[in-house]
Amino acid sequence: MSTPDTFDEITSFMAPVCPWRAAWEESEQRLLDERPQGFHAEDIGRGxxxxxxxxxxPAALDVLFYAYYEARKDHPEKLARFEAAQPLHAKASTLLDEAEALLSRGAPVTPEFVTVLVKLARTLIGGAR
Incomplete structure (x- = not known):
């Protein structure tokens, strides 16, 4: 029978299992399998x-709070752009869902709809015209 010291010695080279990290990696892999066309980091986090x-x-929330704090501290401009783009991301997601529903039913997607979606996409990637 091994003692606690022996167990600690044997397992000392192993990284501790972090449930949040394991859940994140599992969620990311599931999304990669289900949506190879792409998804957002928020989708991974929610899953x-x-x-x-x-x-x-609670521990996962602590990790998220810390990551948010670090992002605000180290990258305020990038974080501000990210936060400002959230309504546009939501609108783009809704429009893409609508387009997918139309296409799956064989319904036409109007040129006006595509124009709105393209303009929104250009705005999100920083190439608005």
């Missing part, structure tokens, strides 16, 4: 948080 047992959620 990961939902997968966590409620016991681990």
């Amino acid at each position: 990961a948080f939902e997968r966590l047992h409620e016991v681990w959620r």
Whole structure:
């Protein structure tokens, strides 16, 4: 029978398992399989948080709060752009869902609809005209 010291010695080379990280990686892999065309980091985070047992959620929130704090401290301009773009991301997501629904039913997607979607996409990637 091994003692705690022996166990610690044997496992010392192993990185501790972080439930948040494991849930994040599982969620990301699921999205890669389900949506190879792409997804947002928020989708990964929501899926990961939902997968966590409620016991681990407070620690996961601590990690998220810390990451947010660090982002604000080290990258205020980038964070401001990200936050400002959230309504546009939501609108683009809604429009893409609508286009996908139309196309899956064989309904036509009007040129006006495509124009709105293209303008929105250009704005999001910084190439608005």
